Amino acid sequence: MTGLSAVPDGLTTMAKALNAGLRRTLEEDPKVVIMGEDVGKLGGVFRITDGLQKDFGEARVFDTPLAEAGIIGTAVGLAIRGYRPVCEIQFDGFVFPGFDQIVNQVGRMHNRSAGAVKLPITIRIPYGGGIGAIEHHSESPEAYFTHSPGLKVVTCATPSDAYWMIRQAVADDDPVIFFEPKRRYWSKGEVAAQPGPLYRARTVRPGRDLTVLAYGPMVGVALEVAEVAADEGRDLEVIDLRSLAPLDTDAVIESVRRTGHLVIVHEAQRTNGLGAEIAARVQEAAFYSLEAPLLRVTGYDTPYPPSRLEEEWLPNVDRILDAVDRSLAY
């Protein structure tokens, strides 16, 4: 195919990187279709699909009726027919009407058909808080999906990962839930010339004294924490989990074997969140290396608060530093 668009050059926002990645998937594979609420003319409420309908036509980039079960359920049918649908869920809190189709159909049909049916569906979900939104626009529902068999779940923290991971997710023959940290949509970064493996965690800052594990919107916060801690003479290692299912804990286990200390950070509510599973796996694999209990810094087990309170609710630099202090003082 001629005219494949290039990897974005220079500083790029995450929103633009996602747009470029999606454009590339449309160019590469005529079976890719993009579907969702307001993704056509408007380009999505976050403009992630900006200009794609204009360039690829209404058969390939189209607005659906306003019903999430319908969006996911028809994507299943399109996939059975040989298409490769990319669904946009407008906001995290609106995925639940489609939850049944995701858990009972998207995650299982390959298994139900003994491998005959492939469902290469990507479900993009802008998620997380910190943007001063009203109710249902700041949720972190990733653990519902990581708990469900047959689904892959990933999240990006940088424009570079956004670009490469969306391309890799769409190319995957299994269904992928792709969580986009909406508060990072406008943050800028360079896009790497080559991708890393999709389902692997990455060490984004090496360190010796304590490991901080974060993903999505919290990776940036964890890096800030490491800067502050460095001023106090503490050398933190920061790992970006990236792949929530399959859960890649190899990097964190290897890291904790060296540092002996782990703080896990996520926005989602604490109980039965990803942090619980990570802590369980780390203590199983690195029990004798641990010098302190594994600590979690997360949202509280309450509904997401009104936006005037969200800075209190969300893990922030101070709360994470507090956990770092407690772990190192143990």
Add this chain to the structure above:
Amino acid sequence: MTEHVRAVQPEPDMVQLLTPEGERVERADYPLDITDEQIGQLYRDLVLVRRIDSEAVALQRQGELGLWASLLGQEAAQVGAGRALRSHDMCFPTYREHGVAWCRQVDPLTLLGLFRGTSVGGFDPYTHNFNMYTVIIGAQTLHAAGYAMGVVRDGAVGTGDPDRDTAVLAFFGDGASSQGDVNESFVWAAAENLPIVYVCQNNQWAISAPVATQSRVPLYQRSAGFGFPGLRIDGNDVLASLAVTRRALDDARSGQGPTLIEAFTYRMGPHTSSDDPTRYRLGSDVETWKLRDPIARVRAYLSRSAGFDAEFFAAIDEESEQLAVHVRAGCRALPDPSPESLFDHVFVELPEDLRRQRAEFADFVASVAS
């Protein structure tokens, strides 16, 4: 419940081409070009399908199946619709469409695996253009709409080429008509003018809930609010089912959009082998519906008006005996899946952490065995 309902329309018209007594009815709006030999073939389908069903009921009682959902009474609705399909049309069933599966040449043993617990579906929908059974009520209607969207994008509608133009047939029950998925599927079908035909088998019951629990209006009228036609057929009349589904599929293939067919029928047996219908319905209703049996009327027509003799019927009975043997023996011989298969096809390629779980499982199984 029903007494609160104010009548909004008279009793609906119902397309019937063969009366319960076996008299042919001609209708100008649904002409049926069919020979007596072809009606004889439909009779064969009906008898064999009922035989598969009764054999499965028996196998369940003998403990060979964990569960069975009988289609008794609904053979005509299913065989008529199934025989209206062309081979390249796609079909999305519930869990009760054994008669449609038969018309799609799915081996009955494949269906039994699901009910015996040797598989969770386990067949390739592309081989027969018949999707796997769907247990979640209504979910398949959205898959059908999405598939139809793919058909449209493939340019396989309204070309006039009979080998290319494709329709999608989606089944659901009267209970399912309340599900959001079914209603959303209607929204999509209407908005995109999809080549889809819905067959709602109104068998009067959703487990113990009568159809009045679901709807104040006859179900076929639901489509009007969405903007596409709906009609009711005598669901115990295989000729009506064939003629009306055929026409609706033709309309779909030629780009005229969706149709809802309400096949008015009756679930003669329990909801499934686990159900006890004496707790919620009258035996006299069942007796009334016995008089409308889908098979007896075809037999009456064939012997009285088409001159089919005892030999014809005896041959089919013989074939049905052989089929029963195949089902019985085949069911008992269905192999249990191997423990290692637990992890098969969870993903196209098993990710590393699941490979580790599989190894852990295999080690444990081996350690217990040794």
